Amino acid sequence: MGGPGVGGTRPGGTGTGAAGAGDDGREAGPPALVDHHCHSVVDGELDDEELAGLLTESDRPPAPGTSPLDSALGLAVRRWCPPVLGLPAHAPAADYLARRRELGAPEATRRLLAAAGLDSCLVDTGLTAAAGRPLLPLPEFAALTGADVREVVRLEALAEALDPAAAAWPGAVRAAVGAAVEGGAAALKSVLAYRHGLDVPAERPTDREVVAAAGARLRSGGGRLTDPVLLRHLLWSAVDACAGRGLPIQLHTGFGDPDLALHRADPALLAGFVRAAEPSGVPLVLLHGYPYHRQAAWLAQAFPQVYADLGLTASYVGPRVAAVLGEMLELAPFGKLLFSTDGYGLPELHLVGAAQFRHGLGALLASWRADGACSAGDVTRIARLLSAGNARRLYRL
């Protein structure tokens, strides 16, 4: 796993977008977007099946007679992507795939990422491949998106890359997490929800417990980090490393791939940990959340250090994005909700994430305004906070 080090580099050319995106009310046009959680994209051509396989949370082949493209997400891809490749919106999937091949993956990727209009991207580097192909290194991804790019370090990948003796585990993990923070990471990220579930004891485990768990893991051959004691130690090491620096920790919550026990990814289960970590002042950012996004929103209201996003949900729910975003804004304070695409592997997902968010938020706020629920100034201000302002404040961009 490469160490963090891309922080702050930014290809030129889109600086005006950033300059106009403040909360000062002087901007015309749509607000800039800070994508506070995404991944890089695949380098090279994918066949149609591989491409479709990146448009579903399933890692299995589709059921006979069905296609992942025949879904709410598929509609969103066919809405936003064909025009960027020179086809009409809603072009049939087969036409789109043919046109993509005709242009070639590099040209399609270039067009799709540029069209996303992302001003800054915080990229989780914990996944290094998609559909068996390597993801582009961050400088290349930065050049293609035209965005400022900074790294988010995935905790479990960091720990799995270590190979300490059991007795050295607690210190080695703490040192590695500390180094990631020192190295310029924009945030740390936990996938505890995938590895065990969010239903863990709130308290920090003792080093003695950690050493015992590390020993048991080594005796069973190491590999994927799933022991709840080690996962909690890792998370608390992150809290310690971030404390005093204001560096946020992102946590996956809600739906994901078939590995997940969905009901154990309910962010409400994190409340004990949130309370225990509150004195550290470390911001905790609950990613995705769906279908428990209302629970995530409650946590964001109840606890000052909790933030939330809708993440890949905005893309997956396709035509329903405004309704789901509305659900999240029922309790989430407007200063606490962030934008992200969670784009991974396919550049389509970065464009779709951005377009869905812009369209959904625009439609939602327009409906509020039409109902008399807010003023025109509120619409502008809320859109800027969610699109970029909150992320800039939180990550000090």
Added chain:
Amino acid sequence: MGGPGVGGTRPGGTGTGAAGAGDDGREAGPPALVDHHCHSVVDGELDDEELAGLLTESDRPPAPGTSPLDSALGLAVRRWCPPVLGLPAHAPAADYLARRRELGAPEATRRLLAAAGLDSCLVDTGLTAAAGRPLLPLPEFAALTGADVREVVRLEALAEALDPAAAAWPGAVRAAVGAAVEGGAAALKSVLAYRHGLDVPAERPTDREVVAAAGARLRSGGGRLTDPVLLRHLLWSAVDACAGRGLPIQLHTGFGDPDLALHRADPALLAGFVRAAEPSGVPLVLLHGYPYHRQAAWLAQAFPQVYADLGLTASYVGPRVAAVLGEMLELAPFGKLLFSTDGYGLPELHLVGAAQFRHGLGALLASWRADGACSAGDVTRIARLLSAGNARRLYRL
């Protein structure tokens, strides 16, 4: 419990509906409907109280001053049924009930079932009475609906009809389930959610465990099958019997009558079983799901062999059907969602289920189209898949 044997018989006269319902794009008019999960209707007159009692999931008398007809479902009944009996839509409940009595139950039943416009019905025969009256045998139900009718065999009813010694239980259950499959059942159905909850261990119990549980059940007098070991053995016997035949197993999930522990009917709790049964290839169809329908939809996306329906939810939520259907289509692939009425006892419920689904899906897709989220061709194609195409493919109708 009658054995299966109605499979494939079909009263003539509505064949054109079936012929026009394919996915070939040549059909005008509304798509045909395959009701993949319903029950038969009561034979004979019901008094007003008995009739109202079939319009609620409660089996108790209503609270003082309230009526089950004064509900979202009641509004749907008063919207769709009065015109079929010669009254205006939204006629007061009392007028409707008086008109129904005037026509007589047989004539009202005939009109209501015919108006539902069901092309095929898969009928769960595990319940044989409603409001204390016997349900019509399948051939008569088939004649009244004008639909192809096939049987769905309810596992728990099958097992409760057996009377083996404890030592013979595992084999007797396997034989009975095998016979149901051989006899032409279109699917098997489990009500594990009612009998214990979906929070059971994923693994297949051993025959030794099953014999012990059967012995304990016999010693306590038999009766209703609620022991989780016996229920799991029954479900796994169904998986074994269906494997290699492509025969689906339907599972009740979500809301139902007061017997239910609602939170233990969350389909997310089934994920372990879904994973364990995946190698068998047996399709699992999650019925109803509400208010956990988004969880059911996630399972349908994550696992190739999982399908889902909205079932009786579409009727119960009345004016909200388009919104709830929209929630389900956020994650459920369009090839995985099915239509059913879950009509039971009252022919009103078959008509309302069909009309609600047609209206709700039509309104939802029209709103997507108006928002620019899909093309006119998408609207037609999605409607056909959900209305009939998916069920025909899954049940090989």
Added chain:
Amino acid sequence: MGGPGVGGTRPGGTGTGAAGAGDDGREAGPPALVDHHCHSVVDGELDDEELAGLLTESDRPPAPGTSPLDSALGLAVRRWCPPVLGLPAHAPAADYLARRRELGAPEATRRLLAAAGLDSCLVDTGLTAAAGRPLLPLPEFAALTGADVREVVRLEALAEALDPAAAAWPGAVRAAVGAAVEGGAAALKSVLAYRHGLDVPAERPTDREVVAAAGARLRSGGGRLTDPVLLRHLLWSAVDACAGRGLPIQLHTGFGDPDLALHRADPALLAGFVRAAEPSGVPLVLLHGYPYHRQAAWLAQAFPQVYADLGLTASYVGPRVAAVLGEMLELAPFGKLLFSTDGYGLPELHLVGAAQFRHGLGALLASWRADGACSAGDVTRIARLLSAGNARRLYRL
């Protein structure tokens, strides 16, 4: 804690509202409102920070750069309150706060409470202060609202005010609860959800268990009542005291302040208790429920003695009130859903609660009518039931 004793007193002057609010169809204008669950308001000036602190469920200072006023609830306050103080709707928060100071708290309170147009209020007196200031006594609150005011007695506050020896605990609690009922309480209220969670055994604890738990509590210094055995005994004492009188018990469910374990406040967890208490006939009113309001609605359909409200949810979700109310009416029979503001501390919350409910229910029913889902008569009838009719029947007002 003051004993109940305000029952039935009503300042004159708004009687026509009450007279016109029956279910007889003769009323013009908006239906009267019975607020079946609220609190009193603060006496005296609050600074801006204290005021904002009462517009969130959080008891912490807001995160840097954010404000509780920048939320769905904040939008609702800025929609409904400024016109009452002589400013345009959607006036900036700073302008509103300045105008409020200019008028002075007594005048602002008078205007805001009068504008709420509440016909009757059932006031939970278990909280006696907000933002560290005492709440107005009920007669003064009654005079300001112009409403009939009756008291709801909070069980945990009642028990905590007692100081019996452990052996005397069971009888002392029963006597205190009995006295509250005799003294004219309109209802009793439980905050079990806050003190332990709703996941308690359904059964009534024995006196022996209660004495042991009371002894343990005394040995650990008394204070806040959180022992589940004592909480269950208290709740069952309430059931016993209310049985035969038709007096309802209100239970907090769903979201609230950061103390709460949200997932343990899911009303579905109450089903066992609901079944166990059913023979008593005592009505159980599930307050708020969100984001588990669909579960509360199911309980209200399944069990005759269960009622539900949306409570403070209607205020907190701001522009989304019609959608959330729609979700609740999917399963809740129209005779089972009640109105409340849950206004607490700030008179803004009483006005916002009333205005949000009126607006949201109006918008929802108008959309149903426009969709052809119900008749104009249905709209009027449903609005009257939810606004006042159901509460009058249930609380015998």
